[in-house]
Amino acid sequence: MSRATHFFLAFKYLSLSTVLCASQQTVQSETQQVKGIVGQSFSFQERVINSSNLLYGDLGSIANVYPGKRGKITLEKRFENRLHLNNVTRYFTLSDLQIDDAGVYTVENTDEEKKRKTFELTVYNVVSKPQVTECNSSSCSVVCSVDNEKEVTLTLYRGEEILNQTSSPDLTTDLSLHLEIEGKNYNSTYSCVASNPVSNETVLVPKCCSEDGRANDAGETHFELKPSRK
Structure with missing residues (x-):
């Protein structure tokens, strides 16, 4: 290849590169x-x-x-x-x-x-409202659940402290968390929070035990809570 041909090809390549760069900047x-x-x-x-x-x-x-x-x-x-x-x-x-x-x-x-x-x-979707579906007074425990959808997380709090948290990519199964309340923590405030990247819903967990932390009348109560006002 002659020096002139080599120079021509190099110039053509540089010209093309300049055009492409200008296009990318535009x-x-x-x-x-x-x-x-x-x-x-x-x-x-x-x-x-x-x-x-x-x-x-x-x-x-x-x-x-x-x-x-x-x-x-x-x-x-x-x-x-x-x-x-x-x-x-x-x-x-x-x-x-x-x-x-x-x-x-x-x-x-x-x-x-x-x-x-x-x-x-x-x-x-806007996240569904969590429900406290069981309140077992014989064991001072509750179960909180929510419909599972994309990127939903269910969290149990005692005051501001996270006690437990769950999520699942399996959208065919509801999310649920079990909470057992010890006597010394009876007067604490518990809440169940469902959240996704665009929304959240909270319900307060009811007290299933007497004030001294002992179970109330033995048995299991099923009910649904309305969400707390924000």
Whole structure:
């Protein structure tokens, strides 16, 4: 290979590299982990200036906006009447969230200064209210339980102290915790808390023993508690 040919190829490679780098600087991309709640609305917080596309997973573009056009075009039927561009915030907003709306969304602004921002959306149900389902006075014990859903944790507290905690990826089985109250701790306040990344619910645990810490009338009582007011 001649020196001239070698110089030409090197120059071509550098020119191509420069173009690619410039392109990468023009289109910025970042990913943000976000959470939504079933039934509520979620806004993808990247302002649409003039023209933009909203991409969703393998479906590609599900909405687009361009200058002089009001509103949007929704390309996926499941988002009809739920996806719009907020004219005040200029955010794409998805209402009445469903569990299967979870996934990767990208706001792609197609103005002169191109910018892409990616959101990985996880959608959760509001956590169920825990229940104290058993109060066994013969052993001064209670059982607290809650419906298990995605990333739910059930925790037993004595005051601010965590006594026990459980969670499980098996969503077919409820979460439950057993609490046995010793006489010396009778006057303490116990609570049962169910939580997930978007919500929490608390109930106070009733007293099943007499004030001296001895069991009340032998037997087992089944009941359901209303949640405490927050």
